[in-house]
Amino acid sequence: MSRAPRDKLSRAAAPLLxxxxxxxxxxxxxxxxxxxxxxLPGPLLIAQTLWHDGPALLGSLLVTLRITAAALLAAALLGxxxxxxxxxxxxxxxxxxxYAVVLQVxxxxxxxxxxxxxxxxxxxxxxxxxxxxxxxxxxxNSTLGLNSADRNLLALFRLYGASRxxxxxxxxxxxxxxxxxAGLRISGGLALIGAVVAEFVASTGGTETGLASRIVxxxxxxxxxxxxxxxxxxxxxxxxxxxxLDVLSIRILRRWHESATPEELE
Amino acid sequence: MPWASVFSNxxxxxxxxxxxxxxxxxxxAEAIRSVGxxxxxxxxxRQLSGGMRMRVSIARAxxxxxxxxxxxxxxxxxxxxxxxxxxxxxxxxxxxxxxxxVFVTHSVFESVYLSTRIAMMTPRPGRIxxxxxxxxxxxRTAALRLxxxxxxxxxxxxxxxxxxxxxx
Numbered sequence: 001m002s003r004a005p006r007d008k009l010s011r012a013a014a015p016l017l018x019x020x021x022x023x024x025x026x027x028x029x030x031x032x033x034x035x036x037x038x039x040l041p042g043p044l045l046i047a048q049t050l051w052h053d054g055p056a057l058l059g060s061l062l063v064t065l066r067i068t069a070a071a072l073l074a075a076a077l078l079g080x081x082x083x084x085x086x087x088x089x090x091x092x093x094x095x096x097x098x099y100a101v102v103l104q105v106x107x108x109x110x111x112x113x114x115x116x117x118x119x120x121x122x123x124x125x126x127x128x129x130x131x132x133x134x135x136x137x138x139x140x141n142s143t144l145g146l147n148s149a150d151r152n153l154l155a156l157f158r159l160y161g162a163s164r165x166x167x168x169x170x171x172x173x174x175x176x177x178x179x180x181x182a183g184l185r186i187s188g189g190l191a192l193i194g195a196v197v198a199e200f201v202a203s204t205g206g207t208e209t210g211l212a213s214r215i216v217x218x219x220x221x222x223x224x225x226x227x228x229x230x231x232x233x234x235x236x237x238x239x240x241x242x243x244x245l246d247v248l249s250i251r252i253l254r255r256w257h258e259s260a261t262p263e264e265l266e
Numbered sequence: 267m268p269w270a271s272v273f274s275n276x277x278x279x280x281x282x283x284x285x286x287x288x289x290x291x292x293x294x295a296e297a298i299r300s301v302g303x304x305x306x307x308x309x310x311x312r313q314l315s316g317g318m319r320m321r322v323s324i325a326r327a328x329x330x331x332x333x334x335x336x337x338x339x340x341x342x343x344x345x346x347x348x349x350x351x352x353x354x355x356x357x358x359x360x361x362x363x364x365x366x367x368v369f370v371t372h373s374v375f376e377s378v379y380l381s382t383r384i385a386m387m388t389p390r391p392g393r394i395x396x397x398x399x400x401x402x403x404x405x406r407t408a409a410l411r412l413x414x415x416x417x418x419x420x421x422x423x424x425x426x427x428x429x430x431x432x433x434x
Contacts, residue, residue, distance in 0.1 A: 153267060160282045170281065174269040256269045256310050 041225040050229040057214060057226075061233050064210030067123065067195040068241070071130030075187050078131075079138030080180060086139075087146035087172060088164075097143075104136035108194055112201040122209060126198045133194030134187040138180065145179025146172045178257050181249040188241040196234065272298060272314075273307040276325045297329040298322075300359060317348035321355075328359060335367045342372065350408075353379055357406055374427065378419050379406060386423075388430055395430050398423065 023043045029035070030042035037045060050057075082100075086093035112129050119125035149172045157167050199212030211230050218226035253260035267275055274281075276297055280290040298307055301321040311319055320340060327335055341349045353376060360367060371377050377384050378400060386396040402415060410416050 156278075157282065160279050162282045166282055170278070171267070174267070177269070256312060258312075 038222040038224055041228060045225050046228040046232070049223075049225040050232060053226055053229060057211065057230055057233055060209075060211040060214045060230075061237060062210075064192070064195050064199065064212065064234075065237060067126045067130055067198075067210065068191045068237075070127050071134050071195060072184075072188055072191040074127070074131045075134035075138050075191065076184055079135050079183070079187075080142055082139050083142030083146055083176070083180075084168070084173075086143050087168060093143070100136060100139055103132055108133050108197050109201065112198045116198070116202050122202060126195055126202060126209060129198030129201075130191045130194035133197075134191035137186040137190065138183040141179045141183030141186075142176050145176025148179070149175045178249075178253055178259060181245075181252065185242065185245045185249060188245045189238055192234070192238050192241060268311050271308050271310055272303060272322050275311070275322055276329050278326060279330045293329055294325075297325040300328070300362075301325045301355065315348075317344050317352060320344065320352060324352075324356070324359070331363060331365075333365050335365050337367060338370045339372065340369075341376070349376070354408065356380065361405060374420055374423050375411075378402070378416060378423055379411065384423060386426060386430060396426050398426070 027042045027044055030040060041049075082096070086097065108129055111132070115128050116122075116125045119128055146168075149167075153171055154167070157171055162170070195210070196212045199209045200216060202209055203213035203216045211234055215227050215230045218224075218230065250260040267278070270278075273294060276294045277286065277290070280286050280294070295307070298304060301324050303318060303321050303325065306314070306318070311322070314322070323340070327337075341352050344352065356367075357380065369377075369380055371380075381400050384396075384398045384400060385394045386398070387393065388395050400419065402410060402419065
């Protein structure tokens with residue numbers, strides 16, 4: 001217990017220190033070799049650009065985040081809903097699950113142009129692309145969870161004459177909750193990737209969208225520092241999404257699930 | 267159910283029968299008290315010891331006042347002290363409404379202490395090879411464990427069991 005605060009400190013300090021060392025070496029390399037800024041800008045220049053272009057980039061980031069959030073929400077609702085339908089009917093699961101896999105294995109870059117042509121509304125088109133990527137982990141995890149109910153509890157429920165709906169509501173759904181949340185955490189990152197990939201495809205077609213089109217635009221103008229700044233914002237957004245979903249998951253499961261309970265209770 | 271509090275776990279039979287009301291809630295509270303878990307209504311299973319979890323299961327089984335209870339080695343995973351305590355608790359609970367309890371155990375001492383009748387079974391194929399009455403006085407208390415009558419009956423049962431195992 002006495003080591004915990006130091007552990008916590010070094011857990012934060014060690015990667016930070018590494019980052020500082022890495023950035024310093026990067027800056028020195030750029031200066032020593034006199035690398036032109038349109039090939040590799042130094043971290044100081046990138047930080048300057050981030051400060052200077054920040055407000056403009058943040059606006060674009062907001063667009064991307066809106067798409068990501070909407071896609072994740074749609075994936076959670078439809079993915080969770082579809083898993084429930086699968087749990088209810090084995091026939092539906094057997095007939096539909098392979099197509100969910102097809103949707104998952106088809107590279108989003110390959111179908112994004114089609115979707116952007118078919119769906120005229122740009123926001124909706126990007127939403128569909130991000131949703132396709134985010135959808136599968138939630139369906140497959142939730143389906144696994146719904147089928148993982150404890151055999152003894154299942155026998156107990158049957159003994160008390162529980163209906164299928166009651167077994168689903170009071171046994172299978174609570175069992176599936178941690179699985180669903182694990183799927184959601186994976187999908188959070190994937191939704192962002194899906195949104196960015198779709199924006200790339202859309203912006204090569206000339207549609208102005210979120211942060212990805214800022215990156216494409218900056219690369220055309222050889223503003224490499226700006227590309228890095230946008231990239232930094234994207235990574236930060238991805239980390240923020242992950243942390244947010246992690247906290248959400250721990251808060252929901254805190255009272256009973258092993259993954260979210262402190263060890264002292266053992 | 268690890269995701270539900272002790273109270274919700276014991277309430278389950280009523281919830282599944284769609285009979286959750288003031289009366290059933292009172293019965294749940296009473297069942298939890300009767301197994302000695304009063305005050306733990308809002309605790310979650312992972313906060314309880316193995317013996318306490320078993321008490322919750324027993325409260326859940328008793329809450330509907332069943333005429334028949336089937337207990338398949340309920341105390342097998344518990345330590346000796348907890349097991350003896352739960353043996354006594356089970357006897358007290360049984361004395362209230364006297365439901366029929368079919369209790370499966372691998373312990374000769376447990377079987378003699380708890381039952382009014384012992385049916386001995388052989389492994390593969392499972393056949394009943396002996397049906398022994400247990401004519402020990404009621405109510406049974408810890409003092410009985412030290413009595414010659416109890417020891418004698420345990421010896422008889424052990425001998426019958428050993429003979430049965432030898433021929434199978």
